[in-house]
Amino acid sequence: MTLTIGQLAEAGAVNAETIRYYERMELLRAPERTAGGYRQYGPSELRRLRFIRRAKALGFSLAEIRELLALRVHDPRSCGAVSRRVDVKIQGVEQRMREMRSMLRTLKRLRASCATGTPTVECPILEALDEDA
Amino acid sequence: MTLTIGQLAEAGAVNAETIRYYERMELLRAPERTAGGYRQYGPSELRRLRFIRRAKALGFSLAEIRELLALRVHDPRSCGAVSRRVDVKIQGVEQRMREMRSMLRTLKRLRASCATGTPTVECPILEALDEDA
DNA sequence: ATACACCTTGTAGTCAGGTACAGGGCAAGG
DNA sequence: CCTTGCCCTGTACCTGACTACAAGGTGTAT
Numbered sequence: 001m002t003l004t005i006g007q008l009a010e011a012g013a014v015n016a017e018t019i020r021y022y023e024r025m026e027l028l029r030a031p032e033r034t035a036g037g038y039r040q041y042g043p044s045e046l047r048r049l050r051f052i053r054r055a056k057a058l059g060f061s062l063a064e065i066r067e068l069l070a071l072r073v074h075d076p077r078s079c080g081a082v083s084r085r086v087d088v089k090i091q092g093v094e095q096r097m098r099e100m101r102s103m104l105r106t107l108k109r110l111r112a113s114c115a116t117g118t119p120t121v122e123c124p125i126l127e128a129l130d131e132d133a
Numbered sequence: 134m135t136l137t138i139g140q141l142a143e144a145g146a147v148n149a150e151t152i153r154y155y156e157r158m159e160l161l162r163a164p165e166r167t168a169g170g171y172r173q174y175g176p177s178e179l180r181r182l183r184f185i186r187r188a189k190a191l192g193f194s195l196a197e198i199r200e201l202l203a204l205r206v207h208d209p210r211s212c213g214a215v216s217r218r219v220d221v222k223i224q225g226v227e228q229r230m231r232e233m234r235s236m237l238r239t240l241k242r243l244r245a246s247c248a249t250g251t252p253t254v255e256c257p258i259l260e261a262l263d264e265d266a
Numbered sequence: 267a268t269a270c271a272c273c274t275t276g277t278a279g280t281c282a283g284g285t286a287c288a289g290g291g292c293a294a295g296g
Numbered sequence: 297c298c299t300t301g302c303c304c305t306g307t308a309c310c311t312g313a314c315t316a317c318a319a320g321g322t323g324t325a326t
Binding site: 104 | 188223226227233236240
Binding site: 004016020036037038039 | 271272273274275
């Protein structure tokens, strides 16, 4: 069940060049090679690739994603340090979610004002943002 | 209560050049000028600028932000079209929030595994992402 | 054994989103 | 009036994240 770079690209819905790029950027590890020099990937690399694409779609930079991927507990002694970094990431994600919620409220209010036919003289998106400054 | 570009930049925590750039990109409207040619901004431009920065931090592109800013109901007759576009945006934001929640669960699970001292052989971030493929 | 699709490295180009001058103008305090 | 600091336009440059070759090697179906 090994994949060539092209198959991995297809499965992950990215360009094969992107996979090589991620390898250079150390988001994906350099995989085993066949005798002929072809990269060989397994299912874990596909999961990793999909994770990267999702995180990207959520607005994380590749540098942040590299950090997210590095958050693992290999050694119980490193646990404290890892835990602190995880906390920072959690707080960051929670903050983003709060802002997402605020934006969602704004959009829903806009839709409601539209349904009632009230023309919005001042943009409600802008108004709504005074709240959570 | 008018602001120069530098004051607006300071208040919005951006570079003054960025404000000119946003003006060129039509995210901010070209403001009134003083006799000497200086841009003059009011508080609504500051709100708009802050909105842009927030939306950017949430991972919206400037093109998307331009669309968000354009979603206003000036004329009741355009309501249907605007409403549909708002719905699309709402669905997009809701989708993002679901993925954020999934990522948050993953991070919290990671922290929990750390607290109990269980070393994670396989990266739980990657494991957790099998769920919501 | 020969197409043909797919792989290799390396380098260069692209697009978004800024950021940094250069060369000059304006405003306010001393 | 002059200095100092901020403003103007225009152009060039930068980083992140790809994307596209070029020039050549591999793998397999016929």
